[in-house]
Amino acid sequence: MTGEQPSDLIRSVSRALRVLEEVARADRPLSVKVIARRCGLNLSTSYHLVRTLCYEGYLHRRPDGDYLLGSQVAERFHEMLGAFERPPMASAVLRHLAADSGHTAYLAQLAEGRLIVVDVAEGPRSPWLEDLQAGLETAPHATALGKALLLALPSRVRRGVLTGYGLRRFTPSTPSSVEDLEEELAGLRPGQVVEEHGQFRDQVACAGAVVPGTQWAIGISARGLTIPPRAAARLGAAVRDLARA
Incomplete structure (x- = not known):
């Protein structure tokens, strides 16, 4: 992030992006509790964000309940390069x-x-x-x-x-x-x-x-x-x- 923080930020969007960034930086899949701790969010908010990101394809839930990046991240990556x-x-x-x-x-x-x-x-x-x-x-x-x-x-x-x-x-x-x-x-x-x-x-x-x-x-x-x-x-x-x- 660069420059001054805008006054009209939508907090839920910022939080969702922070979740994606933390999952992307991790060297292994993360549980919701770990995501909440690393992002400084309460557990309830983290569950809502993670479920939404999974539904949209930006996170993927493993059988053990941990999360990693979903296929839509790769799609956006290729679209970015194509732009x-x-x-x-x-x-x-x-x-x-x-x-x-x-x-x-x-x-x-x-x-x-x-x-x-x-x-x-x-x-x-x-x-x-x-x-x-x-x-x-x-x-x-x-x-x-x-x-x-x-x-x-x-x-x-x-x-x-x-x-x-x-x-x-x-x-x-x-x-x-x-x-x-x-x-x-x-x-x-x-x-x-x-x-x-x-x-x-x-x-x-x-x-x-x-x-x-x-x-x-x-x-x-x-x-x-x-x-x-x-x-x-x-x-x-x-x-x-x-x-x-």
């Missing part, structure tokens, strides 16, 4: 980039100041990055994808995005202030391939670039603190392919 109007041939370009370079390829966009990964094609030369998966929100200030998209924004808008999101430290190398990031981007021009080395994950490097004429960025990741020149060249070619498409 992003991706460039034509985006998935094909990503798959070709991953196959040609051997590195995992990502497609992302800034949406309301949040960096959303929309598509991923896995490659064997990249580590598994759990925060860079389709549908997830990730850090614009610490990732090459985010930096490439931020670079394309006017300075005032960029500062607003960074201030709203915050600059969480992922590693000792992560930029810790807006000024640090502005200094890092100062020597780059919009559309240029942007790299980060160990800022998002230790011993992982990423590169990203904005597709000309769009608000999309393509990126790749690599083990170690360097992006192989061949992989960077393949990334540039993929950006051009997507721009032409």
Whole structure:
């Protein structure tokens, strides 16, 4: 949640969402009593919310009486991804980039100041990055994808995005202030391939670039603190392919 709390919140909706969030975060199914305790709700309210969410398909009740996420959550997830109007041939370009370079390829966009990964094609030369998966929100200030998209924004808008999101430290190398990031981007021009080395994950490097004429960025990741020149060249070619498409 971001920004000031609206004065006209519907409390029952907020509580239901809090229940979903707690069930989603848990590493095992939860009982209603545990849900009530974690959400700070009384037991009667929790039973009403859980029954409603089960009826609508957002929670699923196991035979032992515990609850986990229901199928409607997955449906909304796929609808959310589908709502992003991706460039034509985006998935094909990503798959070709991953196959040609051997590195995992990502497609992302800034949406309301949040960096959303929309598509991923896995490659064997990249580590598994759990925060860079389709549908997830990730850090614009610490990732090459985010930096490439931020670079394309006017300075005032960029500062607003960074201030709203915050600059969480992922590693000792992560930029810790807006000024640090502005200094890092100062020597780059919009559309240029942007790299980060160990800022998002230790011993992982990423590169990203904005597709000309769009608000999309393509990126790749690599083990170690360097992006192989061949992989960077393949990334540039993929950006051009997507721009032409």
